[in-house]
Amino acid sequence: MFSKGDHKTDLIKSVIIFATLTVIVIGAFGFYLFSNSQALVAKEVSRDSLYRLQHVRDYLETTVLKRYEELFQDKVVSTAFQKYDGLGLLLDESNGSLGYRFLVLHNDIQNAKLAQEGLSNITVHFLKTGYTVDSRYIYEKPGNSKDAGFLGELSQFPLNRWTIRDGGEGERVMTYLQSLPYGSSHDNAKGYLYLDVSLDYVTGLLGGMLSSKEERFYIVDEDGKTLLTNSEQAVDGFDGSNELAGTAASVTVREEAGRTTVWAYSPASLSRFGWGFYVARPLDSLLIESKKLQHNLFVASIVAAVAGLAISLLMSRRVYVPLKKMMSSLQTLHRSLEKTRLLKLIHGDTEEAGSYSFAERSQFAVAYIRLRSGELDLGMLDHQFHNKPFHWDALAVSREELVVLFVLEPDEPDTDATVKETLRSLQEELCGVCQFSAGYGRTTDRLALVSESFSEAKHAARYEFLFGPSAVVGFHEVEARRNALEDMNFERFEKGIHAQDMQAVSTYLEEFERTLIDGGCGIETAEWALMQLSVCMRRMALHYRLSDRLEIPDMSRTLKEGTLGEGLERIKVDVRQIIAWLSSDAPHAHAETINVIQRYIHEHLHEDISLDQVAELVSFSPSYISKLFAEVLHMPFIEYLSRARLELAAELLRDGQESVTRIAERAGYSNVQYFCTKFKAKYEVTPNQYRKLTRAASVQTEVV
Structure with a gap:
């Protein structure tokens, strides 16, 4: 049995011993963190900055720019071999007679630009013809291009590397120049292909990889000139010959205008393009947290020393709660520094x-x-x-x-x-x-x-x-969705619009969606198919001159943020608008198409003209052209062509002195006997008889 006094004495001893231990432990722990917290923060931030710098460099050079370099690689490489098709054929073209191939190239460039976010322009320049093709137009003379100044200096620019310059539209761009044929020098080049990537787009991509708005990055060339940055502040004090120069990435801490900043540097020797990379990260906010922690620890130690007895008696609340808050602050700081662990x-x-x-x-x-x-x-x-x-x-x-x-x-x-x-x-x-x-x-x-x-x-x-x-x-x-895409029959989609048949278009779009989902094709194939459908929409709008009234959907945004169903619904809405406008203005639209074909026929009567040829001219199917001739001119296409040839022959017989054989050739007939048969069937006389009769009638008219 113990007396009440003994219990009191033991309690006092226990409180004093526990209070002393508490003061010693808290004081030692607080002193350690107080003296090392700032160094720990700076060390961790330095490691994180170095990792982030390497990630920015690798992402720019091996992912972003590499993707653009490979964009037209297949077309460019093919020009190095003896293949007379594609770019290789156009490089040796001298009189511009392959105009349709320039149109195909122009369409390829437009599709590539739509599919690649951030791509400002793609340009191909042919030295022999002087033609220039980009995503906007086909220029017969380089001086007509907004990029004429750069075109005139192509032979002075370095090949197969990225250069930053002012683009033709006034924006800053990164340009990658390749000679044609592939691998040729400036002296042996027959043309050039270059890509322009928006500098603002690249800056935004790299800026998004940084941890805060105050963090800055710089990319410099071998002369120390800044090529790319997200800051107006210059790279002061780093010229490639100071303590950061070398063959390995490094980190240093500097004082700049009263602010502590961690600078991470990657030398030009580690870059594929010979560029130096900097990332500057201010420590202000982190050091403020460190000083707050130091202050809190100091106060906690003083309070523990002065009020050790009270802390011991009320440990469940007086010690646990402040300690929990302190550990929470420490955990928050630790989490902010270790945020990139999972990354x-x-x-x-x-x-x-x-x-x-x-x-x-x-x-x-x-x-x-x-x-x-x-x-x-x-x-x-x-x-x-x-x-x-x-x-x-x-x-x-x-x-x-x-x-x-x-x-x-x-x-x-x-x-x-x-x-x-x-x-x-x-x-x-x-x-x-x-x-x-x-x-x-x-x-x-x-x-x-x-x-x-x-x-x-x-x-x-x-x-x-x-x-x-x-x-x-x-x-x-x-993983197994790699099936090749079956023929999507985009011509059927266009036919439905031409025929103003909304039900046929809706049925096609439903089958289109079902084919992509159930057909086992990959995501890249599905995105390409939707992009091609958008290209068909643009072609329809251009053909019917509805571009100023119809806003064609930007499928690049749908591919990035939307779904296939949303994209098809937008296309369906736009098709309804096109059909509604065509219904109210159909005769005019058909007449314009017929006028284009008629002009072509009358300008090329001496050539061999086919229905397939004129259908390709106006981007329609042959069956649809036959239908238009029947509806608008009330005669088959072949009958109209024959009538036009014979009318030209009759005019030449009346007014000219050429032989029947020469007139038959000018009217598009290679067989004179066949020409005479067709002419007599229409005019009921032979060509020579027709010439004599028309001249006799002319003489009688003059006498009267």
């Missing part, structure tokens, strides 16, 4: 994967979520995934994109089904809050292959274009 892992950098605590032989799968409407943040995921039989981590790539890493148990029987069911359940739970689509990659038990699962997830997510805005698609479901 590095999904891009193949497993160096810091050890900070994850995984069970042995765990299975990994990556999901890529694309938000269509509403809001979805990491806190909502934490609430929905609570008590689930797996671990997870997530990263908000942007306001509309989330990446989720699922860590599944080694004995999970069907990992694909688990991931899909989890994402479907998430959609149902958040119905009314947000709408999203998702793709997920194959499961792997190796951390090194997590980046591959991420790439597969992004590819699968693209199939929301086919399957709808709420699709959840696994890579294993679309």
